[in-house]
Amino acid sequence: MWLSSLSETQRDTLLGLAHNVVVSDGLLDPNEEFMLDEFKREMSIRPESTADYQELTGIEDVFDTHRSRTVAVLNLLRLSYVDGAFEIEEECLLKEIAKTFGFSDDYFLLLDNWVRRLVTLEQEAQQFMRR
Numbered sequence: 097m098w099l100s101s102l103s104e105t106q107r108d109t110l111l112g113l114a115h116n117v118v119v120s121d122g123l124l125d126p127n128e129e130f131m132l133d134e135f136k137r138e139m140s141i142r143p144e145s146t147a148d149y150q151e152l153t154g155i156e157d158v159f160d161t162h163r164s165r166t167v168a169v170l171n172l173l174r175l176s177y178v179d180g181a182f183e184i185e186e187e188c189l190l191k192e193i194a195k196t197f198g199f200s201d202d203y204f205l206l207l208d209n210w211v212r213r214l215v216t217l218e219q220e221a222q223q224f225m226r227r
Contacts, residue, residue: 112150125179173211
């Protein structure tokens with residue numbers, strides 16, 4: 097969501113952060129792989145591109161606006177829910193990213209709540225298509 101609005105550097109960094117989220121719980125779910133592919137398509141990154149671990153130091157300089165930071169956290173939250181479970185490792189990592197961006201705990205919870213509602217609506221739409 098809104099990934100095409102990010103700069104090239106932000107896109108590369110977000111892909112690395114997404115990699116961090118996916119591997120944080122030690123499991124790679126097919127739904128996570130699918131969403132990573134979706135991210136690449138939306139960001140116009142070659143499908144065969146791979147991401148490595150992304151250091152958190154300096155990400156606040158890469159995502160230098162409130163909007164780009166919010167886009168990053170919303171998408172990373174969505175990725176963390178795609179496997180059906182928001183694992184504690186994912187939550188800790190995302191809270192650390194949010195803190196690095198200067199987001200309050202309340203703002204993080206607001207974003208998390210919005211993403212959970214979005215995921216529920218997406219699941220509901222999938223049910224419509226299966227009928």
